[in-house]
Amino acid sequence: MTExxxxxxxxxxxxxxxxxxxxxxxxxxxQENILSTICGGRMTAINWKSFIEMKILKxxxxxxxxxxxxxx
Amino acid sequence: xxxxxxKIEMDNFRGASRPSVIExxxxxxxxxxxxxxxxxxxxxxxxxxxVANGMPGSLANRSSTSTKQHLPSIESNHQDLSVKLxxxxxEWEASLDGSTIHVSGDSPCxxxxxxxxxxxxxxxxxxPAQRYEALRRFVNVDGVEQSEQYLRDCVRETNDEFTSLYRxxxxxxxxxxxxxxxxxxxxxxxxxxxxxxxxxxISETKTLATYLTSVIDSFNTAIGSKDxxxxxxxxxxxxxANLKAVEEEIKSSPGLSAEEAINLLNILQxxxxxxxxxxxxxxxxxxxxxxxxADQLTDSIQKRLKNMTEVKELDGRNKAAExxxxxxxxxxxxxxxxxxxxxxxxxxxxxxxxxxxxxxxxIDVDKYAGLSNDDLDNKEKNRLCVDLVEKINxxxxxxRTKHTELQKDINxxxxxxxxxxxxxxxxxxxxxxxxxxxxxxxxFNVIHSKRIDFTQGILNEVADEWNRLYRKIHPNETLGxxxxxxxxxxxxxxxxxxxxxxxxxxxxxxxxxxxxLDTLGFCVWLSIAKRGTPQDxxxxxxxxxxxADSVHLRxxxxxxxxxxxxxxxxxxxxxxxxxxxxxxxxxxxSGNVHLIELHRWSLEKGVRACNxxxxxxxxxxALGKEPFDRQDVASRAGxxxxxxxxxxxxxxxxxxxxxxxxxxxxxxxxxxxxxLFRKIQxxxxxxxxxxxxxxxxxxxxxxxxxxxxxxxxxxxKIQDSSFVRNQVGCHYNLSGMEIxxx
Numbered sequence: 143m144t145e146x147x148x149x150x151x152x153x154x155x156x157x158x159x160x161x162x163x164x165x166x167x168x169x170x171x172x173q174e175n176i177l178s179t180i181c182g183g184r185m186t187a188i189n190w191k192s193f194i195e196m197k198i199l200k201x202x203x204x205x206x207x208x209x210x211x212x213x214x
Numbered sequence: 215x216x217x218x219x220x221k222i223e224m225d226n227f228r229g230a231s232r233p234s235v236i237e238x239x240x241x242x243x244x245x246x247x248x249x250x251x252x253x254x255x256x257x258x259x260x261x262x263x264x265v266a267n268g269m270p271g272s273l274a275n276r277s278s279t280s281t282k283q284h285l286p287s288i289e290s291n292h293q294d295l296s297v298k299l300x301x302x303x304x305e306w307e308a309s310l311d312g313s314t315i316h317v318s319g320d321s322p323c324x325x326x327x328x329x330x331x332x333x334x335x336x337x338x339x340x341x342p343a344q345r346y347e348a349l350r351r352f353v354n355v356d357g358v359e360q361s362e363q364y365l366r367d368c369v370r371e372t373n374d375e376f377t378s379l380y381r382x383x384x385x386x387x388x389x390x391x392x393x394x395x396x397x398x399x400x401x402x403x404x405x406x407x408x409x410x411x412x413x414x415x416i417s418e419t420k421t422l423a424t425y426l427t428s429v430i431d432s433f434n435t436a437i438g439s440k441d442x443x444x445x446x447x448x449x450x451x452x453x454x455a456n457l458k459a460v461e462e463e464i465k466s467s468p469g470l471s472a473e474e475a476i477n478l479l480n481i482l483q484x485x486x487x488x489x490x491x492x493x494x495x496x497x498x499x500x501x502x503x504x505x506x507x508a509d510q511l512t513d514s515i516q517k518r519l520k521n522m523t524e525v526k527e528l529d530g531r532n533k534a535a536e537x538x539x540x541x542x543x544x545x546x547x548x549x550x551x552x553x554x555x556x557x558x559x560x561x562x563x564x565x566x567x568x569x570x571x572x573x574x575x576x577i578d579v580d581k582y583a584g585l586s587n588d589d590l591d592n593k594e595k596n597r598l599c600v601d602l603v604e605k606i607n608x609x610x611x612x613x614r615t616k617h618t619e620l621q622k623d624i625n626x627x628x629x630x631x632x633x634x635x636x637x638x639x640x641x642x643x644x645x646x647x648x649x650x651x652x653x654x655x656x657x658f659n660v661i662h663s664k665r666i667d668f669t670q671g672i673l674n675e676v677a678d679e680w681n682r683l684y685r686k687i688h689p690n691e692t693l694g695x696x697x698x699x700x701x702x703x704x705x706x707x708x709x710x711x712x713x714x715x716x717x718x719x720x721x722x723x724x725x726x727x728x729x730x731l732d733t734l735g736f737c738v739w740l741s742i743a744k745r746g747t748p749q750d751x752x753x754x755x756x757x758x759x760x761x762a763d764s765v766h767l768r769x770x771x772x773x774x775x776x777x778x779x780x781x782x783x784x785x786x787x788x789x790x791x792x793x794x795x796x797x798x799x800x801x802x803x804s805g806n807v808h809l810i811e812l813h814r815w816s817l818e819k820g821v822r823a824c825n826x827x828x829x830x831x832x833x834x835x836a837l838g839k840e841p842f843d844r845q846d847v848a849s850r851a852g853x854x855x856x857x858x859x860x861x862x863x864x865x866x867x868x869x870x871x872x873x874x875x876x877x878x879x880x881x882x883x884x885x886x887x888x889x890l891f892r893k894i895q896x897x898x899x900x901x902x903x904x905x906x907x908x909x910x911x912x913x914x915x916x917x918x919x920x921x922x923x924x925x926x927x928x929x930x931k932i933q934d935s936s937f938v939r940n941q942v943g944c945h946y947n948l949s950g951m952e953i954x955x956x
Binding site for chain 1: 354365
């Protein structure tokens with residue numbers, strides 16, 4: 143069941159995700175995906191690292207390949 | 215659309231040991247269920263909780279209880295339990311499968327918030343963590359909180375990863391520096407030296423080391439074969455000498471020559487075997503055909519064989535020596551072949567030395583070409599093998615030393631290259647992980663601070679509201695202004711503060727009475743419950759107030775009457791008779807309230823309810839009853855009149871006698887209210903039907919909405935006929951008998 147938009151959980155989730163985007167920590171195009179994942183309590187350690195690394199590599203002009211060890 | 219519970223059906227549920235139906239008036243959004251203790255109030259609330267929230271109700275917080283065993287009525291089991299809830303034409307049903315609650319219905323059930331007495335106590339009296347739990351449902355951010363926990367784990371794991379990489383770089387640097395110093399600290403720095411060393415091509419050294427390994431291995435194998443051959447040869451010589459000694463002993467035996475004696479021994483043994491194994495008795499010699507007596511011949515042979523024991527033993531040793539020599543010869547042959555093969559292998563391996571510069575390898579392979587020559591006899595080949603092994607023994611230690619040096623060079627190169635590569639690779643990874651770690655830490659700070667701020671924001675947002683509600687119940691009292699603050703350093707922890715006699719931030723538990731704490735907790739809970747969409751929310755209060763005095767109870771009832779308009783429906787259960795009587799005697803606005811009274815409970819009858827009527831309705835019914843019961847009417851009218859006058863006297867501060875024992879009389883109340891009835895005007899407005907009559911609201915209402923009546927005229931009539939209450943309604947006297955029913 144989809145969570146209602148006006149639950150405290152969803153309200154807080156929106157605030158968090160907007161702040162993360164505004165601080166350049168996650169890519170705006172992932173915003174929706176991240177919001178539902180965070181509010182659903184499914185944002186695991188691996189997910190966090192993936193989204194954060196994705197943004198860092200994007201800023202460096204590189205492509206995220208799903209590996210945490212970024213060797214040339 | 216308003217969500218109103220219209221009907222609850224219970225069967226084999228808690229106190230509802232028999233099928234029970236409780237119906238709520240759909241035209242009224244407040245339901246007050248009165249029942250003395252043990253009549254089923256909590257059963258009704260638990261039924262609502264089970265269907266609406268899928269929860270086991272009050273059992274959830276009680277020790278030594280289980281859903282499976284104690285949610286069904288005492289003589290039923292979980293399969294028999296059924297609870298149905300009807301809300302606005304829709305129906306939901308809850309059942310129990312073991313300990314699991316199943317709720318079926320077409321759509322999600324409307325939101326129902328339930329406040330119980332124990333929850334109220336948790337909110338006020340318990341530790342900060344339990345206080346949070348009592349409000350958790352309203353500030354529930356579990357999903358975000360779980361993600362925050364994962365992020366915390368992620369930060370820790372990434373920090374561990376960074377620390378590990380950093381340690382690997384440090385360890386590799388230490389190792390390189392040590393190797394550099396062992397080499398005498400050549401060049402400008404260890405890192406430059408390590409870089410240059412790691413770039414050196416040592417493939418030739420590795421190939422030479424591999425070659426020497428194979429040469430040394432073949433040497434070792436040949437030496438082993440030579441040792442085994444030597445051992446076999448010694449054994450052969452020993453066995454040969456033994457046989458010759460036995461043969462010499464046979465030749466030197468006295469009497470018959472040993473050879474002849476041995477032949478005779480064999481003939482005698484064979485004859486004895488012939489006689490014993492022939493089926494028919496032997497009567498003549500099978501060789502010369504002379505007649506013989508078998509038994510005599512057998513005895514004679516046995517005697518002769520007995521006398522030839524020494525010959526027999528000598529024959530056995532001779533045969534054993536021959537056999538041993540044959541075995542030794544075979545082993546010697548095998549070991550010679552192995553030695554030859556290993557020697558050929560050595561020559562073959564050494565022949566590759568042309569590709570390498572190994573001056574220490576002094577074996578002339580051409581000299582040993584005969585080893586592979588089929589025409590050369592074994593004796594010559596054996597000589598070559600022995601010579602070769604002597605050569606091997608002379609140079610093998612030199613080759614071992616050279617091999618060890620080469621291997622040391624290779625190991626050092628490998629170590630330098632591995633450590634240097636690790637420094638470069640881990641330093642690069644550490645730089646990347648450091649960036650990720652910083653971003654993750656920043657993200658964690660965002661989610662953590664936002665969650666704290668958000669939850670605290672909700673608490674701050676409703677703080678004004680709960681203080682407003684609190685002041686409604688406790689007007690003009692020097693306590694209140696309560697605050698709740700989330701502990702930023704602890705998970706799910708709420709601290710409480712209040713104002714008391716000019717002191718701010720004091721713990722209310724230390725200074726407030728039980729009654730004040732009750733109402734404080736209630737106001738906090740209600741103000742938070744109003745967040746979101748209260749118009750779609752049903753509020754249920756399960757016998758929450760137990761310590762309110764009559765003045766505060768009046769304020770609570772008035773407050774709930776006002777607040778009920780904010781919610782879809784308000785359901786109140788109480789064991790306070792005073793509460794329901796306030797409505798019945800219309801001391802509180804009762805137009806929008808459905809009153810239900812619970813009968814005495816028994817296992818045979820279960821939970822039973824009936825609608826409770828207003829005293830005015832009961833009086834009307836008594837007036838219309840035939841035959842007319844004058845005593846009943848006079849009594850009811852008198853009580854109603856007392857109730858009205860008592861309320862007016864308190865509301866408008868009339869001068870009348872009020873005692874602690876409430877033993878004032880009707881006449882005293884009438885006399886005390888004379889002045890009031892001379893001043894006031896009483897009107898009725900459609901807008902004021904459900905609003906308590908207070909001075910402020912009368913003033914605010916528009917004048918044209920009122921139908922003004924002159925209360926003094928009515929009051930005079932009441933005053934004149936008040937004696938009827940005593941004379942007809944309460945006492946036996948002759949005067950009362952003369953009063954007409956009209």
